[in-house]
Amino acid sequence: MKTTETYTKSGAGTRVEKAKARGTAQKEPFMKPEPQKEHEWLQKLVGEWTFEGEVTMEPGKGPEKFTGTETVRPLGDYWILIDCQSKMASGSETMAIVIGFDPQKKRFVGAYIASMMPQLWIYDGSLNADEKVLTLNTEGPDMTAEGKMTQFKDVMEIKSDNERELTSQMLGDDGDWHEVVTIHYRREK
Numbered sequence: 001m002k003t004t005e006t007y008t009k010s011g012a013g014t015r016v017e018k019a020k021a022r023g024t025a026q027k028e029p030f031m032k033p034e035p036q037k038e039h040e041w042l043q044k045l046v047g048e049w050t051f052e053g054e055v056t057m058e059p060g061k062g063p064e065k066f067t068g069t070e071t072v073r074p075l076g077d078y079w080i081l082i083d084c085q086s087k088m089a090s091g092s093e094t095m096a097i098v099i100g101f102d103p104q105k106k107r108f109v110g111a112y113i114a115s116m117m118p119q120l121w122i123y124d125g126s127l128n129a130d131e132k133v134l135t136l137n138t139e140g141p142d143m144t145a146e147g148k149m150t151q152f153k154d155v156m157e158i159k160s161d162n163e164r165e166l167t168s169q170m171l172g173d174d175g176d177w178h179e180v181v182t183i184h185y186r187r188e189k
Contacts, residue, residue: 035077038101038108041131042080044158045072053086053166053183056143064088070185099123099136108134112154117141123154133157143170143180153177162187 049070054063068086075081075098082097099110110123125136134156142148151171158164168181 033103036101036103037131038127039078041127041134042099042101043074044161045080045082045156045164046074047072047187048189049164049185049187051086051183051185053181055088055181056179064090069188108136110136112138121152125153140170144173 049072051068051070053066053068055066056063066086066088068084070082070084072080072082079098079100082095082099084095084097086093086095093114093116095112095114097110097112099108101107102109108123108125108127112121112123113119119140121138121140123136123138125134127134136154136156138152138154139149140152142150153169155167155169156164157166164185166181166183166185167179169177170180172178
């Protein structure tokens with residue numbers, strides 16, 4: 001690699017100028033930003049949880065009940081990782097979620113994957129004014145038409161330190177939001 005040196009008019013460039021020209025300048029040290037209140041809000045979810053829920057798999061059919069466990073752990077000060085195991089009549093499923101807050105966007109961000117589907121769900125959301133409800137918007141497969149995508153929103157509500165609820169809603173062709181999943185969580189640890 002060829003290096004060059006930069007000199008001032010007097011021909012005596014500074015050490016920093018020479019280092020910059022060679023591509024070896026000292027970089028400013030990385031400053032770890034302070035966690036924001038949204039990051040702290042996510043930490044409320046950390047723990048071991050059990051849950052009971054209902055999902056409507058097909059229009060016109062009754063909901064299917066399921067149960068499961070969920071482990072929510074922090075990834076540093078900015079993210080949470082959620083590992084979920086559920087049991088339905090149709091079998092067991094595994095899901096993983098990562099959620100954080102992006103201070104540049106001023107939005108919650110994340111992703112959801114599940115063993116039952118190849119879809120990666122990308123989250124974008126916000127807290128309500130009283131900071132009890134986090135709404136995560138995403139796009140996913142329309143349950144009413146194969147190959148069609150539609151809008152979803154997952155709404156997490158903290159009921160108390162030891163109880164929370166999630167509802168997942170799908171935007172229908174009629175322009176209305178239809179609830180497809182409801183889950184009630186209880187903290188174990």
